[in-house]
Amino acid sequence: MKLNSEIIELPLKEVLAIRQEVMYPGKSIELANVQGDETAIHWGLQINNKTVSVISLFDSEKYGKSLQFRKFATLTIEQGKGYGTMLLNAVVDYAVEKRYQAVWCNARLTALSWYQKFGFQQEGHVWNKNGIDYIILYKHIH
Numbered sequence: 001m002k003l004n005s006e007i008i009e010l011p012l013k014e015v016l017a018i019r020q021e022v023m024y025p026g027k028s029i030e031l032a033n034v035q036g037d038e039t040a041i042h043w044g045l046q047i048n049n050k051t052v053s054v055i056s057l058f059d060s061e062k063y064g065k066s067l068q069f070r071k072f073a074t075l076t077i078e079q080g081k082g083y084g085t086m087l088l089n090a091v092v093d094y095a096v097e098k099r100y101q102a103v104w105c106n107a108r109l110t111a112l113s114w115y116q117k118f119g120f121q122q123e124g125h126v127w128n129k130n131g132i133d134y135i136i137l138y139k140h141i142h
Contacts (some may be wrong), residue, residue: 003047003048003049004048004049005045005047006045006046007043007044007045007046007086007087007090007100008043008044008046008135009041009042009043009044010042010043010044010051010054010125011042012037012038012042012136014042014044015042015044015051015054015056015071016029016032016033016052017029018036018044018051018053018054018073018075019032019054019071019073020032020079021073021076022073022074022075023065023071023073029031032071034056034070035070036058036074039056040056040058040070041056041057042054042055043044043055043056043057043087043091043092045083045086045087047078047083049056051073052074052075052078052083053072053073053075053078053083053084053086054071054072054087055069055070055071055072055073055080055087055088055091056070056076057068057069057091057094058070060104060124061102062102062104062138063102063138064102064105064139065100065101065103066100066101066102066103066104066138067091067094067098067100067102067103068102068103068105069091069104069105070104070105070106070110072084072087072088072105074087084114088118088132089118091103091117092139092141095141096141096142097140099142100127100141100142101140101141101142102138102139102140102141103138103139103141104136104137104138104139105137105138106134106135106136106137107120107125107134107136107137107138108133108134109132109133109134109135110133112135112137115137118131118139119139120137120138121137121139122135122136122137123135123136123137124136125137
């Protein structure tokens, strides 16, 4: 079966539903909401017209004109199929096209090696929030 993939802009409501399912199963959808969501760009990777992965993009000044991505989530049943890679590559391409100087995120420490494959570097120290260890990761573009 041929997979038809497409990255599209999604309404926040759809993004929140996937964030909740993946990151906060069984908990309030309010936990999936982050400050600035109303003005962020929300993308979804659709495979055969089904959204399987989401990411939200926020303008930032952390590394000059930079692009922060947050709440990057792929449906559990769809993980390990390269969909996150497709979405992250599209984010980096977008950052290059829009002339951002860097792309960055607060990544779960467990994902550090995955991000390093894309050239992301760590900055600062690990911190813990809600029992999860995080680190800032960034990639300079220009």
